[in-house]
Amino acid sequence: MIEIDIRIERSSFRLESAFVAPGAGVTALFGRSGAGKTTIIQAVAGVVRPAAGRIVVDGETYFDLERGIDLPIEARRVGYVFQDSRLFPHFSVEKNLRYGERRARGTPFVGFAQVVDLLGIGHLLKRRPHTLSGGERQRVAIGRALLAQPRILLMDEPLAALDEARKLDILPYIERLRDEMRLPVFYVSHSIDEVLRLSDHVVALADGRQVAAGPVSEVMSRPDILPVVGRFDLGTILDCVVARHDPDYGLSTLSFAGGELRVPLVDVKPGAPMRARVRSRDVALALARPEDVSVTNRIPAQVSDIRRIEGPYTDVELAIGASCLHAMVTLESVERLRLAVGMEVWALVKSVAVDSRAASFSAADSPSAPA
Amino acid sequence: MMLTPDEWTAVLLSLKVAFWATVWSLPIAIAVAFLLARTNFPGKGLFDGLIYMPLVLPKVVVGYLLLIALGARGFIGQYLAEWFGIKLIFTTAGATVAAAVVSFPLTVNAIRLALEAVDRGLETAARTLGANRVDVFCTITLPLMMPGILSGALLAIASALGEFGATITFVSNVEGQTRTIPLAIYSATHMPDGDAMAARLVAVSVVLAFAALLLSNLVDRRVRILIGRT
Numbered sequence: 001m002i003e004i005d006i007r008i009e010r011s012s013f014r015l016e017s018a019f020v021a022p023g024a025g026v027t028a029l030f031g032r033s034g035a036g037k038t039t040i041i042q043a044v045a046g047v048v049r050p051a052a053g054r055i056v057v058d059g060e061t062y063f064d065l066e067r068g069i070d071l072p073i074e075a076r077r078v079g080y081v082f083q084d085s086r087l088f089p090h091f092s093v094e095k096n097l098r099y100g101e102r103r104a105r106g107t108p109f110v111g112f113a114q115v116v117d118l119l120g121i122g123h124l125l126k127r128r129p130h131t132l133s134g135g136e137r138q139r140v141a142i143g144r145a146l147l148a149q150p151r152i153l154l155m156d157e158p159l160a161a162l163d164e165a166r167k168l169d170i171l172p173y174i175e176r177l178r179d180e181m182r183l184p185v186f187y188v189s190h191s192i193d194e195v196l197r198l199s200d201h202v203v204a205l206a207d208g209r210q211v212a213a214g215p216v217s218e219v220m221s222r223p224d225i226l227p228v229v230g231r232f233d234l235g236t237i238l239d240c241v242v243a244r245h246d247p248d249y250g251l252s253t254l255s256f257a258g259g260e261l262r263v264p265l266v267d268v269k270p271g272a273p274m275r276a277r278v279r280s281r282d283v284a285l286a287l288a289r290p291e292d293v294s295v296t297n298r299i300p301a302q303v304s305d306i307r308r309i310e311g312p313y314t315d316v317e318l319a320i321g322a323s324c325l326h327a328m329v330t331l332e333s334v335e336r337l338r339l340a341v342g343m344e345v346w347a348l349v350k351s352v353a354v355d356s357r358a359a360s361f362s363a364a365d366s367p368s369a370p371a
Numbered sequence: 372m373m374l375t376p377d378e379w380t381a382v383l384l385s386l387k388v389a390f391w392a393t394v395w396s397l398p399i400a401i402a403v404a405f406l407l408a409r410t411n412f413p414g415k416g417l418f419d420g421l422i423y424m425p426l427v428l429p430k431v432v433v434g435y436l437l438l439i440a441l442g443a444r445g446f447i448g449q450y451l452a453e454w455f456g457i458k459l460i461f462t463t464a465g466a467t468v469a470a471a472v473v474s475f476p477l478t479v480n481a482i483r484l485a486l487e488a489v490d491r492g493l494e495t496a497a498r499t500l501g502a503n504r505v506d507v508f509c510t511i512t513l514p515l516m517m518p519g520i521l522s523g524a525l526l527a528i529a530s531a532l533g534e535f536g537a538t539i540t541f542v543s544n545v546e547g548q549t550r551t552i553p554l555a556i557y558s559a560t561h562m563p564d565g566d567a568m569a570a571r572l573v574a575v576s577v578v579l580a581f582a583a584l585l586l587s588n589l590v591d592r593r594v595r596i597l598i599g600r601t
Contacts, residue, residue: 045499047495047499072498072503073495073498073499074498074499074500074501074502074503076499077501078499079499080495080496080499082492082496084492086490086492086493086495086496088493088496088497088511089493089515089598089599090514090515090597090598090599099497099500099502099510100500100501103500103501103502103506104501105501128599129599130599144500145499145500148499148500148501
């Protein structure tokens with residue numbers, strides 16, 4: 001279990017954050033640039049000193065202002081994967097990997113061969129860092145951090161410096177790492193796709209303020225994370241199971257607690273869990289089941305909340321069985337349809353709006369419960 | 372080209388002085404460069420100025436100040452003689468000190484620039500991997516500074532080989548003790564038939580300077596490959 005409760009003050013920047021993250025699985029620190037995501041993991045690593053608060057990782061106090069504890073960086077045993085990999089240019093890949101391994105304390109939980117195999121870097125061992133591609137460099141950097149036998153792995157936008165194709169190459173390695181090692185990971189990202197795909201728990205930050213913290217599908221479905229994602233990307237995360245595929249039409253049916261969603265074909269076996277993201281602005285409302293529209297997903301729902309967002313935009317929260325779905329409609333529509341809490345309506349979701357980018361895979365069979 | 376025994380003495384003495392001046396000043400230069408590049412302390416500006424003084428002062432003045440400080444009756448020199456039996460005036464040790472002091476600012480500057488060019492991010496990365504500050508300095512910072520240390524050493528050698536003013540003022544022109552190549556050339560030009568000797572020593576100087584440059588280029592290239600900066 002990881003407890004963070006810190007305040008950081010710099011000349012032009014103030015950050016306050018308090019949350020408890022599970023002792024295993026990936027916790028995403030999510031927000032736009034300048035939100036304070038990296039500052040939090042720098043504080044965990046000991047690179048940045050908080051003005052107040054405490055940081056406890058796996059029972060070990062890293063920092064506690066009141067008790068006067070501030071462990072030096074090298075005593076904290078964090079595995080830090082930097083955005084720019086920071087491999088030592090004067091060492092071979094193998095010596096880079098061994099650097100942390102030789103200095104590791106405590107019982108090792110992972111060996112050299114296992115890490116090399118996990119990350120597929122066996123053929124690179126004799127090479128020098130400057131001869132590696134960006135993706136290879138990041139894999140080596142992850143391996144180097146793991147071999148230091150850390151208590152926690154801190155990943156600072158490890159994919160940010162890579163192009164889209166390389167990102168997709170590396171994501172599976174990070175997923176394997178998450179699934180094969182019982183190691184808590186803090187993953188800094190500004191990408192919703194990465195957060196949905198990799199993490200179980202999320203801390204959403206905006207301008208040094210912690211907006212929300214909790215399980216991914218809960219936090220990422222909240223309308224009040226507007227300052228973090230922006231109006232365009234507000235939406236609902238539905239925890240789904242792939243029910244069946246319809247190859248003739250190229251569609252897949254996902255079932256969630258309370259209903260089903262038809263989406264363009266996903267590359268996941270039936271029965272497997274996945275997360276689907278439905279943007280609020282892609283959900284329309286109707287008072288009766290419309291027959292003569294192209295929209296595939298027509299789901300009966302009940303209005304559970306209506307909230308003004310900003311300008312003409314209004315968030316309508318819908319209850320669909322045990323699930324919840326958000327629709328963004330104009331204030332004018334709310335008044336014209338006389339929408340009110342408790343009303344029965346139909347939620348219309350275009351299949352093509354839930355595209356493969358929005359539908360992300362959750363490889364964790366049982367998302368770990370937040371503490 | 373054959374050198375006379377006297378000329379050989381001057382050449383070997385020059386090499387000896389340059390070698391020892393460099394060997395002694397390098398570690399101190401690294402430490403001073405570290406202080407200047409990485410730390411802050413009261414009076415740092417003054418310290419900085421003091422280090423660079425020999426560069427801007429006339430060399431004769433440096434030699435004279437050394438004489439006052441380290442001479443037999445100097446405020447440091449008398450204790451050196453009394454406690455350690457070290458005598459610098461008219462000795463090779465004194466010539467080495469003069470060469471080291473004059474080249475010191477050049478060496479410090481080269482090393483300081485190299486140190487400032489080392490990516491601090493790599494040092495942070497090493498610390499997250501469990502290395503303490505000393506460990507990081509030895510395994511990351513120092514190897515990455517190597518090109519700067521080497522060029523600092525070359526500057527020290529070159530400047531020591533050419534040192535004249537401070538040496539002749541501080542430790543005089545004693546054959547076999549302080550008469551390095553420049554001083555020998557100076558003496559030769561004062562001798563009635565010294566032209567040939569001066570010419571030969573000038574030739575040796577040129578060869579030495581050229582050899583030093585070639586060697587440093589070669590070593591520099593090897594080191595850059597070793598630390599992955601090609």
